Amino acid sequence: MNLSEHFTQAELTLSETAARRGIDNTPDAFILANLKTLAGELEKVRALVGRPINVTSGYRSPALNKAIGGAANSAHMQGLAADINVNGYTPRQLAIKIRDSGLMFDQLILEYDNWVHFGLSLGAPHRELLTIRNGTGYMKGIV
Numbered sequence: 311m312n313l314s315e316h317f318t319q320a321e322l323t324l325s326e327t328a329a330r331r332g333i334d335n336t337p338d339a340f341i342l343a344n345l346k347t348l349a350g351e352l353e354k355v356r357a358l359v360g361r362p363i364n365v366t367s368g369y370r371s372p373a374l375n376k377a378i379g380g381a382a383n384s385a386h387m388q389g390l391a392a393d394i395n396v397n398g399y400t401p402r403q404l405a406i407k408i409r410d411s412g413l414m415f416d417q418l419i420l421e422y423d424n425w426v427h428f429g430l431s432l433g434a435p436h437r438e439l440l441t442i443r444n445g446t447g448y449m450k451g452i453v
């Protein structure tokens with residue numbers, strides 16, 4: 311099912327870990343509505359970079375989030391976050407491109423120089439910028 315022009319429910323809920331461990335990662339109606347909101351914002355990122363967005367992790371059911379060691383309050387569990395990459399951009403370049411745009415988000419995190427976490431919230435968006443690398447903990451800004 312398409313959530314927006316370019317994003318499907320399948321790609322925003324796909325998880326190798328869930329498949330391998332038999333974890334149910336089916337979104338309920340509330341999560342699905344959030345995933346549609348997320349897809350709408352990802353369309354804006356797609357338009358910004360002019361290329362398709364590769365989603366490596368979207369919705370995570372509580373069981374899946376626990377299995378992969380995600381943060382206990384992860385926006386992924388609400389269907390409001392996606393870990394993304396774009397061909398032709400390093401994750402850092404992608405994060406800077408989003409940071410320097412007018413796009414709204416709750417959290418933008420450059421994670422381990424491997425992917426960009428793009429997170430929304432149902433409340434006022436904080437537009438918080440963070441970077442984490444092995445051994446650093448969360449650092450303010452895209453650094």
Ligand SMILES: [Zn+2]
Binds near residue numbers: 392426427428
């Ligand atoms: Zn994430």
